[in-house]
Amino acid sequence: MFITLRYEVADMQAHATPAPPPSARPPLLEVRGLGKRFPVGGIFRRASVHALEDASFTLERGRIVALVGESGSGKSTTARLIARLVEPTAGEIVLNGQNVLRSEPRAASLAYRGAVQMIFQDPFASLNPVHTVGYHLSRPLAIHGKSRGGKDEQGAIEALLATVGLTPPAIYAEKFPHELSGGQRQRVAFARALAVDPAVMLADEPISMLDVSIRMGILNLMERLKEERGIAYLYITHDIASARYIADETIVMYAGRMVEGATGDELIGHPAHPYTQLLLSAVPDPRTPRRRQPRARAELPSLIDPPPGCPFANRCPHVMDVCRQTMPGVESIAAGHWVRCHLYGPGSSSANA
C-alpha cells in the first residue's frame, strides 16, 4: 500500500545496537550538567538568558545520539559548548575520561579539537568562497600534522574526497565552493572534519539546508563513516523522523532542557513527555493517518531568568501545581527511556497520561 514497502530494500541492519563496551573503559564523551547562561540587560538590571540548563548524556564510539527540538531549545548551544566555540557556565565535558573544562580551562587544546569536529548547517557559509576545496582540506591536515605536505598532502586530500563520495577527487580538489551544489559542499565539510581523524562529530542540522533529494545521501554518508571508522555523532535536527532513521538514541529538548530520551522507535511509539507528544502530533507524515491533538499554545516561554518549575508548564495540558514550583527530576520509565516530568515522578499515579 505504501511506496516504501514496495521496494523491499534490506532493513537497516545498521540499527542493530552494538553492545556497550565493558564498563572498565570510560565512555568516549560524557557530558554532565552542562549549562550556558548569556548575560543580558544593562547596568541596573542583571539578567541572563538560560540557553542551556543541566544537559547530560553519554556518547559511545560508533553511536549516534540525536538532539531533537525546535528553535531556541538549546540543541545547537549544546553542540557549540562541546565544540568549545562557546564556553559553558556550568557542567563538565569528559572526553576519554579527561575532564577537559578543568584540564584545558581557557580554550580547547589541539588534541581536543582533533578529536571533536563540527559540521555546520549552512554549507554555503561554512566554506570560504575564495579558496579551493583542496585548500580547505589542506589546512586541517597541516595544522594537525596529518600530512607532510606536497605529494603526501595531495594524496591525503584525494583520499578524503573519495571517502565522502566526491569523485574523481583530483577534479573536485581544484573546484571552488561556488562550483558545487549544496550537497557537494556539505560533503566537503565532512571531508574537512574527517581530515583530522576525529572520534566525535557534532553535526548541527547537516541536511536541513539541502534539497530534499540529496538529504538521504548525506545521512547515509554519516552512517557509513560511523560503520567504517567508528565515528560517534551528536546529530542535531528538528526532524524527529530523520533522528529515528539514523540515531541510536534520541533526546528531545525544550526551552534549554533535555526533557526525554529513548531510542527513536520507543520515543515515537511511546512518547511520555507532554511536549514530545505535542511535537509528534505536529509532524506531517503522510504514511500515518492524520492525528489531531488538542491544541497547545505555540509560544515558547522566555528564556530570560525563567521562573522555577517545568518550562513546559504554561502550555502543558496536564499541568499540576508542583509543575510551576519545582523542576522535575529525571525518571526512568522503561529500559533506556527516561523523562523529566512530574507526571512520572515518585508517587504519581498518572504515569500514562
Place this chain on the structure above:
Amino acid sequence: MLASPLLDVQGLQVEYQTPGGVVRAVDGVSFQIRPGEVLGLAGESGSGKSTVAHAITRILHPPAVITGGEVHFRDRDVLAMSDTELANFRWREVSMVFQSAMNALNPVMTIGDQIADTIVAHEAVTRRDARERARELLDVVGIEARRLDAYPHQLSGGMRQRAVIAIALALNPPLMIMDEPTTALDVVVQQEILLQIEELKERFGFSILFITHDLSLLVEFSDRIAIMYAGQIVEMAPAQRVFDDPLHPYTVGLMNSFPALTGEKTRMSGIPGSPPDMRHPPSGCRFHDRCALVQPMHTRVVPLLREAKPGHFVACHLYDAMPGSAPAADVHHLALRGR
C-alpha cells in the same frame, strides 16, 4: 470536479535574460486551479516553482521576463492586463503569502495599520472602518485584538506569519498563493498555522496555490499536487495518488528521500546526483542524468505531460507506449535499483 477553473495557466514560459545568457526557469508549465481547491506545487530549489507564482501575479522584475504562454483568471487574460487592471487584480482577486513574514511586513508600522492600509488602498472606506476590519481580521487569524498596535518585532515568528495571512485575507480574494508559508517556522507552529488556514478556507471558500519543497506536508494539505523539476511539471495528480502511486521516477525518488516517522525502517537512498544547473539544462528528459531507468532515446526527446491514468498526468517516456496501462510497479522497483 469539472467546475470551470478559477486560474488557467497554459504553456507558461519565463526566462531570466542575464548578460551571461538566457536561463529558462519555467518552461511550458500548464495547470488549472478550481474554485475551493488547494493545488500543491512541489519542487526543489531552482525548479521554478516560485517563479511560476511570481509570473501569475505579474510581479516578476527584469531580468525575469514572461516569454510565452497564457494565464487566465476567470476568463480574463492576466498577461494582457494594464497596470490599473493589475492593481485591482492583485490582492482583490489573488493575494500572496511569502516565506519570510519578517520581510513582508514593514518594521516601522503597526500590524493594524498595515492591514488597514491594504483595505484603504483597494476600497472606499474610512480609516476608522478599515481599522475595525483589521481588528476583526486579527481575530480571524487567531491574534488577540489588542495586538493591533504591535510592531512586527514584538510578535513571534508564528504571529507575524498570521498577520501576513490576515493581510492576504483582507479583501477576501478567491485565490491565495502561499509560497513556503511555514518553512521558517517550527513544526508545532506550522501545524497551528496550517489548521488555521484550513479553517479559513472552509469558511471563506478560497482556492490556494501552495508552494513548498516539503512533500509530506503537501500530501496532507493539498487536494492535488504538481511536481516540478528543472522548470517543468513532471507529474500531477490527486495528492494521495502522488503519494501512494507515484509514476515519475523523480517523484518515486522524492518519496524515498524522507524517512517515515512510523512503521518499518527501510534504507532510503534519495536520488543520486544534484538538481541541474538551469543555465545548461540536460537535453531530452531533464531528469535523465539522475534516472535509473534512462534509455538512449530519453536523452534526446523531451517527454510530454500526458494522462497515464485517469486524472494522473506524467511526463516520462516510460509511459509513452502504454497509455492507461502504465507499468507502475516496475518503475517503482526499478527506479530505485542499483543505487
